[in-house]
Amino acid sequence: MTKKELAIASYCNTAWAPHLAALVLSIINNCQKNDILFHFFVLDVNLTDAARQMLKTIVSMKSEKASIEFLSIDDPLVRENDQELLKVAYARILLPTLLKNQSTEKILYLDCDMIALEDISELWMIDFSDHVIAAVEDANFHHPLIEMELPIKTLLCFNSGAIVIDVLKWNQLDITKKVLDYIKRYPEKLKFHDQDALNAVLYNQWYRLHPKWNVQTYILNKTKRHPTFIGEKEYREARKKPYIIHYSGQPKPWQPLFQYPSKNYYELYTTQVKSLLKLLENLVG
Numbered sequence: 001m002t003k004k005e006l007a008i009a010s011y012c013n014t015a016w017a018p019h020l021a022a023l024v025l026s027i028i029n030n031c032q033k034n035d036i037l038f039h040f041f042v043l044d045v046n047l048t049d050a051a052r053q054m055l056k057t058i059v060s061m062k063s064e065k066a067s068i069e070f071l072s073i074d075d076p077l078v079r080e081n082d083q084e085l086l087k088v089a090y091a092r093i094l095l096p097t098l099l100k101n102q103s104t105e106k107i108l109y110l111d112c113d114m115i116a117l118e119d120i121s122e123l124w125m126i127d128f129s130d131h132v133i134a135a136v137e138d139a140n141f142h143h144p145l146i147e148m149e150l151p152i153k154t155l156l157c158f159n160s161g162a163i164v165i166d167v168l169k170w171n172q173l174d175i176t177k178k179v180l181d182y183i184k185r186y187p188e189k190l191k192f193h194d195q196d197a198l199n200a201v202l203y204n205q206w207y208r209l210h211p212k213w214n215v216q217t218y219i220l221n222k223t224k225r226h227p228t229f230i231g232e233k234e235y236r237e238a239r240k241k242p243y244i245i246h247y248s249g250q251p252k253p254w255q256p257l258f259q260y261p262s263k264n265y266y267e268l269y270t271t272q273v274k275s276l277l278k279l280l281e282n283l284v285g
Contacts, residue, residue: 002035006124007107009041009071011091016112017051019254021058022269026116028062036121037065041099041107043091044070054277061276071098074132089194092160093179096170104167110244111161113252115265118243120213123164128207130174134164135206136214137231139224139248140197158206159196161246162214175201210234215242217249220262 012020024040031038052070059068073091085149091114092109099107108123128134135158156212170176182197183190190196211219215238218224222239245265251264253255 003037004035004124005037005039006121007039007104009040009095009107009109010042010112011043011045011050011088012047012055012112013045013087014051016198017047017055018270018273019252020112021055021273023110023112023114023116024055024066024068024275025058025062025272026265027120028059028065029269030116030123031065031119033119033121040066040068042070043066043070043086043095043098045091046070057280058273058276059282073098074115086193092163093176093194093198095247096165096167097176107165107167109163109165113247114161114214115245115247115269116243116270117265118212118246119153120243122243123209123213126164126207126209128166129162131207132166132173132202132205133158133207134209135159136162136209136211136216139211139216139218139226156208157195157203158197158208159200159214159216159246159248161216161248162244164216165270173205174255211238212241214244214246215239216246217260220245221260232253244264246284 010020010023020042021022027038034074040059042052044052047070055078056068059066073094075090075094086235095107096107106124108120119242123134126134138159140159177195178201179197182200186197186200189200211234219235220242226235232241247253247258247266253260254265254270
């Protein structure tokens, strides 16, 4: 059987490797289709051999459903930056350019602080051909486009934690260069760094996804209400059946201060990761 390969990318350092392993396992386990193969690209910035091997092991034990590839980022914007959040930001911006010589036409970028609860292969069925990316509206509602004084009418901005990217269109339009140029020219206008810069460049080139594809902490914990009736209705739907949970902001579910019920989803998959590794250890031993 010829399988359809779906590409997913995440930035990862050694400290985040266990969280990425939980995300990867949650994606694989929630897809029951036999004709799907997830190909995971790991944006690798100084991962230790042990962390890399752990991720390979998790995927290899599900080899009928997934494969994994590590993309080293040698760009000085990432390599020479001592701020981890900025490394993530630049890695995300550079991602499509790293795939120029690959056959990947569409890729889903996900932050590591996420867990899938449903079959996310459905995302690839959504047609956003008139746009460069598809993403979920940011639930923080800080209206960066107004603060950046852009001559545009929309207040909508997207959250950069989960983005489906048309790789060909992105590279054809040279989006990476445009975003990096914006960051260099207007650093004082950026509250959320690359997310604001991406919104400034792609404000009229992104397709709005249902919030179930990126159920941010604000949505999940009802911290903020959506300003529109339809938006609030979608929030209720997303809470009832979330496809991807995003533990955005602080604290994270692996930290003691995180006491929300959604911690159970994260712990479910971290426990499964540990069980798989223990099983392999026993088999080898």
